[in-house]
């Protein structure tokens with residue numbers, strides 16, 4: 001009974017033998033043809049012509065040849081993107097160590113000294129081809145795993161964004177007058193960051209921070225959040241707890257520590273009259289100063305129970321008026337630039353169409 005291993009042998013490998021001596025080529029063919037598919041050519045030029053239309057798994061290269069010698073052949077093939085990875089074994093009649101060293105430097109895999117001994121030649125070829133199979137298998141596996149990793153990363157990234165947006169949606173759902181507020185604040189904050197020259201990663205972080213800045217509203221009773229009449233002092237005090245509640249909830253997101261910071265300080269004012277800590281100017285963390293501007297902008301450009309979206313000119317004047325009091329001057333001016341460019345006044349809550 002034949003060995004099972006025979007069944008898993010790959011298809012016959014193709015070897016290109018290059019030698020100016022026809023006798024040598026006949027000898028090589030005789031030794032290798034039982035196991036391999038051998039093509040023999042008598043010059044480097046003939047080899048390149050053959051390689052134009054054929055692929056091979058290995059090249060046996062005689063070093064001493066007229067016209068184009070083995071070194072010249074190596075020089076050319078190693079510069080050819082399509083051919084440079086083909087494993088090459090050199091055939092040499094002498095034991096010139098310098099030639100061997102030079103060949104190894106040029107990327108040759110192995111040497112066989114002439115006159116060839118059949119068993120040694122077969123073993124060396126088989127060893128190199130086996131190594132090549134393992135390497136190309138490994139390369140394919142690394143390639144496959146890298147692609148899968150990228151696919152998973154992209155999926156994870158999309159999922160993170162979707163989870164954040166969903167969470168932001170649950171916050172906004174509590175307040176029937178602020179539909180889509182968190183997503184808009186996130187987008188306006190990201191736009192400010194972009195205009196300030198922040199990196200894509202920083203812009204993305206700010207987007208996430210904006211999405212969850214109001215998450216603390218989860219801890220505020222619905223009746224207070226949705227009250228249309230004026231809030232009394234006690235109710236206002238409860239509303240003012242939402243930044244701290246948000247910070248406590250978000251503290252666990254250690255991968256993005258600024259997310260808790262954004263929630264905690266987004267109601268601070270540049271003049272120190274905000275809450276919860278009454279921080280002033282640049283004591284207020286930068287991301288909170290950005291969100292503060294974006295948050296106020298969205299409040300003015302979204303519908304309320306008692307009014308529609310404010311006209312763009314009014315919004316512009318209001319932001320301008322509050323530079324240095326409510327808003328950080330740098331980010332307020334950036335917001336004014338964004339408004340200036342928004343000639344069709346697209347950056348606002350769109351009116352809901354009746355029935356939808």
Ligand SMILES: [Fe+2]
Nearest residue numbers: 213214266267
């Ligand atoms: Fe808020």
